[in-house]
Amino acid sequence: xxxxxxxxxxxxxxxxxxxxxxxxxxxxxxxxxxxxxxxxxxxxxxxxxxxxxxxxxxxxxxxxxxxxxxxxxxxxxxxxxxxxxxxxxxxxxxxxxxxxxxxxxxxxxxxxxxxxxxxxxxxxxxxxxxxxxxxxxxxxxxxxxxxxxxxxxxx
Numbered sequence: 001x002x003x004x005x006x007x008x009x010x011x012x013x014x015x016x017x018x019x020x021x022x023x024x025x026x027x028x029x030x031x032x033x034x035x036x037x038x039x040x041x042x043x044x045x046x047x048x049x050x051x052x053x054x055x056x057x058x059x060x061x062x063x064x065x066x067x068x069x070x071x072x073x074x075x076x077x078x079x080x081x082x083x084x085x086x087x088x089x090x091x092x093x094x095x096x097x098x099x100x101x102x103x104x105x106x107x108x109x110x111x112x113x114x115x116x117x118x119x120x121x122x123x124x125x126x127x128x129x130x131x132x133x134x135x136x137x138x139x140x141x142x143x144x145x146x147x148x149x150x151x152x153x154x155x
Contacts, residue, residue, distance in 0.1 A: 027069040031078075034062035042138045052134035056141030063142075064149050072153060084147040091140025098132050 038058030045051005066075040099109040107114025112129030113122050120128065 023069050027065055031062040031066050034065065035059055038062065038138075042134060045134055052137030053141055055134075056138040057145065059138065059142040060145035060149075063146050067149065067153075072150070079146060081147075081150045084143045084150065088140050088143035088147060091136045091138070091143060094136030094139065095133055098129060098136070102129075 035058070038055045038061075040055075041051050041058060042055030043051075045055060063075065063079045066078055072081075098115070101116065102111045102114040103109055105114040105116050110129070110133070112126045115125055115129050117125060117128060
């Protein structure tokens with residue numbers, strides 16, 4: 001992107017949200033579907049590597065779409081700016097906590113076989129451990145990307 005077009009994009013964004021009712025209706029209708037796909041990717045990502053990161057990116061993209069179209073103040077109802085840093089820390093805590101829980105119970109870091117969940121066979125322990133890890137990654141990535149976007153806006 002050349003210098004002139006980048007300045008035009010930045011100037012347009014600083015003017016405020018888009019005022020077109022067509023864009024508002026389309027983006028408000030599109031955001032829940034993006035979030036649904038993000039949740040789908042998250043919930044099916046623990047069967048193969050990478051679902052938490054991609055799911056978090058999709059969830060963040062839906063929030064950023066709303067921030068760009070309806071404005072920062074109106075999109076605060078969906079995801080308040082004051083919650084993104086605590087949510088990112090909570091996601092990282094879920095990830096690290098799962099790893100340290102396995103360490104405390106005698107295994108290696110993130111060794112799901114040592115998670116203290118009674119009544120589960122090793123395959124289900126692994127499945128549950130990966131799902132918990134992916135939840136932490138999804139929350140952390142989503143919140144971090146929204147925080148970066150909000151900081152770039154200067155809010």
